[in-house]
Amino acid sequence: MDCMFEAYLTHESVNFEPDDIPQTSEPVWILGKKYNATQELEIIRRDILSKLWFTYRKGFVPIGGCDGLTSDKGWGCMLRCGQMVLAQALITLHLSKNWFWTPETRDATYLQILSKFEDRRQAPYSIHQIAQMGKSEGKDIGQWFGPNTVAQVLKKLVKYDDWSCIEIHVALDNTIIIEDIKQLCNKTTTRSKTTSDNETTTNKEWKPLLLIIPLRLGLSEINKIYIDSLKQCFEFEQSLGVIGGKPNLALYFIGYVGDDVIYLDPHTTQKYALVENKLTDEQCLNDLTYHCKYANRIPIISIDPSIAIAFFCATEFEFDTLCTRIQNELIVSDKQPLFELSETKPKQWYHFDETATTIVSTGTTSSTATTNLFNTDQFLIEHQDFSNSDDDFEIIG
Template sequence: MLVLLDTYLGRQYKTRQDNTIQYNTIQYTSSPFPNFSTSQLLNNIPISTQLQSALTGVNGPYLIYLLHTLQYTFISSVIGSIFLASLVLFRPPLFLTPTLVKSYVVTKRLVQYFWDPEPTNDTASRSPIWCLGEEYLVPEKSSTSAPVIDSPPQEGGYLPAQSAQSPPPTTPSPRLHQIVKDGGWPTAFLDDFEAKIWLTYRSNFPAIPKSQDPKAFSAMSLSVRLRSQLVDQGGFTSDTGWGCMIRSGQSLLANALLTLRMGREWRRGLSSNEERKILTLFADDPRAPYSIHKFVEHGASACGKHPGEWFGPSATARCIQAAGVYITGDGSDVYEDTFMSIAKPNNTDFTPTLILVGTRLGLDKITPVYWEALKYSLQMPQSVGIAGGRPSSSHYFIGVQESDFFYLDPHQTRPALPYKDNVEDYTVEDIDSCHTRRLRRLHIKEMDPSMLIAFLIRDENDWKEWRRAVKEVQGKGVIHVADKDPALYGLGGERDGAIDEVETFDDDDDDTILDAPSIFVHSSLKRLILQGYKANTNHTQCSK
């Protein structure tokens, strides 16, 4: 049975040497028979010759890898069996093409829809975890040495040397028990993660009127169309299915405000009224300045985005621009003279400035040359996260460990966050709905290349440190800083080498200055430089 293959099979990788196919078995700790190789397993299971030929033939590794991925659940076995049967019936050469890969991705996502376990800290290298510039050490897993209990956050440093004088404890401490309970993650990291404002899909908020434009209905996804016809006939009372990028943009802006007003060290339970004041700015009500109603209103007027239509990164950036005070010329770099004209207008005191970089780092996937720079962006003390995710499915990334990015997922529908004239009227349930301790992570290979990267610059020293860090980043940089904007001096052109460095393309070609309470935002977006290039339809573009 295919179910038996799904249960017993370890990871298999094919190597071809002198026309002989060999399978190297990597032991899988959850397998009840870890010593079984592929050939042994096939010889001991009564399956048809046709199926055995398929599993040991040229397509075998693909089928085996699929079986391994769809493991240990009833639904995965059923889907895997049906999918494998279709492969056997409609064999080569189709399955040597990307069609198989796409089918695998669809099947994997379908399984994850029903089964989405929380990740555990299973990295073998004990790499540190970074959360918006704060570093957290991973607890020791060895039972023969002293456990390393979660340490306080450290900014921009390296792993400290472990003390050789501390004897191992005879019994685990209560905090170690808490680490085990939390999936092996440092408690301090989880506390920091939980402190971040998490804005998600909401329902039952005041209706957002539907657009009368004939094109509006066709711009919606099928599920949103059905909902608009059957449920939201009088207007949209929920953003489920289309508002995820807006929610990611709201989360990014809310956490920038949270950091500015309450400091990076703030945790839940401290200065709760100040937190409520920030949340009321993002309430699901037209009176709130950063409500979804305001985003949709500005999206319609400035970007041609209709209510119920999915927003992309550039459209979201334009919506944050609703309170904008300045717009620069186009270009691909951040210029110090332009930045200082916003942060220090007329040579006055420095104003905290939010740098919002909209970029696209690949066509379908993030180009590997940018991996290190993107990971490092979340290690900078000035980081306030990345709004990005998968195609047409946005997340708000706030942490990284090795090549895995931790994110807040807006794809959970909750009751609308009400607007309160008196912030003390917010209930515990209202506040709790804006926080989560539930970790989610995504490998950089699965991330969509179109994103918004944000940094909060609080003073001139912060600017100098950020500029130095951007210059010293490993790999190819995703941000470039220059002294002067050539357009301001009639010089024109790009920084030397800029065209060669831009391997991929963006949704838009504008630089935008945005204004939030006590914050200005500079949006630097790369230009489309390849004639005839068309952006993927999954990435929305603002009309000029």
């Protein structure tokens, strides 16, 4: 096994020099961590290698029954990017932001996280579950998702997974509503104490938050006025990167250096592979397929304007800190910020119940006017046709 691990971490050619991270004096940012490329190249690569990398797979149990799809090649790249964002949130929560993977890793928590994304019907975040839940967003199995669609699907799926212990909030209409998020994540628990007075105590507990903000930063290409702010998002310690890419070609952006964004690419087709408890040689080799040796990079100006920015806040303090930085560094200092921050919901907005499947109008005197929550995205966005792009976005600027 040691020989196989060594072969994985090296390259066949001694003259091979990857072009993943340039030798530059400019800082390299990876999900809120700042690196020096000339002094910390191997640490940067080790950090990237530790991210769970989900790609196209083939040969898994059919999705949707015996006649269903056994591969997601050609349509599952955005679903895989969504998996990578959620997996990184779980690793940050349950293993820490500074956790590193090695081929010898057999940590039970790591294996449990990975098992939740394997291509099995029973896995809560498998390609099967995401594709099936996509039907509630109007997406047939095998149909390409946009960033907003995968965010909405993951938001539903986490409700069925108590172990992961997170909430997902998808910020619509380019606006983070602080009140909504605090209502979603602050869970009140009541405990009884065995005393002579039969006391009861009420505690407020924060449920860790994965915040996803779908945006459209231009028409056919990203507007240059947003580039600096977009790069700055990777510098926040709560950063979980950006889902984006090209039309119908999704990538998971995890950082930047200079004017390039660094990304993990799901467009590699691998065989269906289970890691389970990582007890056999086959399972150990399968684990290697979930980690990418070298990231890629492209000019940030070349990415598609339809993106979704992600942040993870394990505590309420982290969320408050994030809001402060957004306000001070992205909104106050920018004439055209990426998104807005509001303490409360504007009166003209509909009231969204994060834990239910309905919305109730707050703009009328009637409280009985309800409709399906997951069919109302278009109510909050401009009804414009943008070819070759996800249509669930608000145009900025």
